[in-house]
Amino acid sequence: MxxxxxxxxxxxxxxxGCLFTLLFAFFSNEVYHPDEHFQILEYAHMKLFGTPVPxxxxxxxxxxxxxxLQPMIAYGLGWLLDAxxxxxxxxxxxxxxxxxGALSIVSVLAFYRAVRGALSGPSEEKWLLLLSFFLWFxxxxxxxxxxxTFSGNLLLLLVSVYLSYGQRERKxxxxxxxxxxxxxxxxxxxxxxxGFALFGFGLWLLVFARRWRLLAGLALxxxxxxxxxxxxxxxxxxxxxxxxVNYLRENILNSHIDKFGIKPWYFYLSDTVSKxxxxxxxxxxxxxxxxxxxxxxxxxxxxxxxFLLAHQLVGHKExxxxxxxxxxxxxxxxxxxxxxxxxxxxxxIVRLVGVLAVVLNFALIVYNVxxxxxxxxxxxxxxxxxxxxxxRVCVLNVKDEPTYYSYGEFMIGPRVxxxxxxxxxxxxxxxxxxxxxxxxxxxxxxxxxxxxxxLSGDERLPEHTALPVEKVAWNPYPKWIIRYFNFNDWVSLxxxxxxxxxxxxxxxxx
Numbered sequence: 001m002x003x004x005x006x007x008x009x010x011x012x013x014x015x016x017g018c019l020f021t022l023l024f025a026f027f028s029n030e031v032y033h034p035d036e037h038f039q040i041l042e043y044a045h046m047k048l049f050g051t052p053v054p055x056x057x058x059x060x061x062x063x064x065x066x067x068x069l070q071p072m073i074a075y076g077l078g079w080l081l082d083a084x085x086x087x088x089x090x091x092x093x094x095x096x097x098x099x100x101g102a103l104s105i106v107s108v109l110a111f112y113r114a115v116r117g118a119l120s121g122p123s124e125e126k127w128l129l130l131l132s133f134f135l136w137f138x139x140x141x142x143x144x145x146x147x148x149t150f151s152g153n154l155l156l157l158l159v160s161v162y163l164s165y166g167q168r169e170r171k172x173x174x175x176x177x178x179x180x181x182x183x184x185x186x187x188x189x190x191x192x193x194x195g196f197a198l199f200g201f202g203l204w205l206l207v208f209a210r211r212w213r214l215l216a217g218l219a220l221x222x223x224x225x226x227x228x229x230x231x232x233x234x235x236x237x238x239x240x241x242x243x244x245v246n247y248l249r250e251n252i253l254n255s256h257i258d259k260f261g262i263k264p265w266y267f268y269l270s271d272t273v274s275k276x277x278x279x280x281x282x283x284x285x286x287x288x289x290x291x292x293x294x295x296x297x298x299x300x301x302x303x304x305x306x307f308l309l310a311h312q313l314v315g316h317k318e319x320x321x322x323x324x325x326x327x328x329x330x331x332x333x334x335x336x337x338x339x340x341x342x343x344x345x346x347x348x349i350v351r352l353v354g355v356l357a358v359v360l361n362f363a364l365i366v367y368n369v370x371x372x373x374x375x376x377x378x379x380x381x382x383x384x385x386x387x388x389x390x391x392r393v394c395v396l397n398v399k400d401e402p403t404y405y406s407y408g409e410f411m412i413g414p415r416v417x418x419x420x421x422x423x424x425x426x427x428x429x430x431x432x433x434x435x436x437x438x439x440x441x442x443x444x445x446x447x448x449x450x451x452x453x454x455l456s457g458d459e460r461l462p463e464h465t466a467l468p469v470e471k472v473a474w475n476p477y478p479k480w481i482i483r484y485f486n487f488n489d490w491v492s493l494x495x496x497x498x499x500x501x502x503x504x505x506x507x508x509x510x
Contacts, residue, residue: 010122017105021105026097031144032140032141033320035146036147040070040071042420043061047236048082049420052417059409062412065251066243067229067233068233070150074096101142104141108133110157110161110164111157111159112129115163119334124334131329131330134361137326138326146320148321148324150191152324154183155327157183158183161180162201174213177215178220182225183221185221185223188229193321196306196311200307202218204302204303229243229244257315258315263317268312268319272285277360277364284326290335300331307324387424387426387427390451392428393428393449394430394445394452397432397438399431399432401456403456403457405419405455452502453502453503454467455498457499461501467507468504471500474500
């Protein structure tokens with residue numbers, strides 16, 4: 001292990017990791033989950049430009065369940081771009097990823113400084129930095145402007161600040177506590193589920209570190225940030241409300257979250273292994289469990305265990321719910337490697353697995369920055385190019401049929417949610433109740449609008465409609481891949497239900 005790092009200093013790893021993270025942020029062009037888009041970007045777009053209207057937003061907005069902090073950050077950045085005349089949804093999206101990457105860098109470095117004293121020499125320090133910056137799932141998550149990543153970074157900063165404070169008796173405990181309270185409150189108003197981790201953190205302070213001035217500052221800082229949360233929620237919803245209470249009432253007491261599906265008790269174990277590429281998934285589980293067993297009184301254990309138990313008890317489970325734990329995994333892995341027998345680490349099979357893991361790690365990083373795998377973004381850019389310079393472009397689809405710009409929702413009654421963030425300003429989206437209504441609307445629009453399109457999941461729409469339509473050929477893959485490597489038409493799989501048709505001029509009649 002020491003020979004691997006010969007000539008490499010921690011500063012070199014830090015510099016390379018920072019540059020790599022920010023570079024990855026620019027190349028990353030997707031969201032991990034639709035919530036990352038519809039609960040942040042669409043809210044910000046509504047506050048910036050008045051669309052979508054509240055009735056077109058997801059059901060959580062109607063019930064005022066989501067925090068306003070991240071939408072306000074996106075709004076503020078978007079307002080600056082718009083005021084400077086350089087607004088673009090793609091530029092805003094990239095800058096938000098850079099912002100998230102910068103926060104991840106700060107939290108990683110703060111944690112590294114806080115736990116450096118617990119590591120056994122430069123070799124473990126370098127491994128901690130290397131894993132924190134270059135593990136494929138860390139690389140991917142560092143740049144996500146999602147509530148899971150944002151709150152996880154703030155939680156990591158909170159623990160880092162406390163560990164730094166506790167390494168030696170510091171002056172002004174009230175000030176330190178207030179700073180930690182601000183971080184704790186910010187983590188909570190970013191993602192309310194982090195409250196379970198904050199509960200464990202506070203309980204540990206009461207049991208093992210009863211420093212009353214520190215706790216008083218923590219309470220005051222946390223209360224101040226909760227007040228900020230109330231203010232940003234008022235900005236978002238236009239009325240005074242308590243969104244954490246709304247979230248608890250609707251998702252837990254009214255069981256709305258269960259409508260998304262109930263998972264078995266072992267879901268987090270099996271999904272961590274399967275989606276963590278087996279080798280990494282098993283390592284994550286082993287390192288986490290090992291740390292908890294070996295360090296039952298550690299502040300990280302008391303912070304993470306309530307968080308994990310609470311999510312285990314909820315019927316609806318998604319792997320992203322546990323993302324706030326992942327920033328601690330490199331530390332867990334380094335400590336696990338320290339306790340493993342050295343002869344095991346020198347075993348040829350183990351070394352071969354290690355080499356394969358490095359190759360797989362590199363392949364997954366490359367895969368996650370391939371732009372052509374994100375068909376949504378490709379389609380949006382295509383429509384931007386087509387709409388540029390035109391006065392008016394009309395796009396129609398049946399409201400119950402999901403497309404790139406809308407989908408049906410039935411959580412609190414039949415509704416249609418629309419995505420306006422990437423929609424060109426001169427594009428009009430019209431939703432019809434049926435195919436016959438869509439045909440009538442297309443004929444009417446074609447009399448005054450030269451560019452009328454239909455978005456449909458029907459690959460054979462020309463055979464099923466009396467409208468004169470022509471399919472617009474589009475594909476996110478380069479022509480050379482389509483020409484030479486399109487075996488069994490696999491390049492059309494991701495867009496087979498996303499067809500675009502242009503309505504001919506004869507549809508408008510005389």
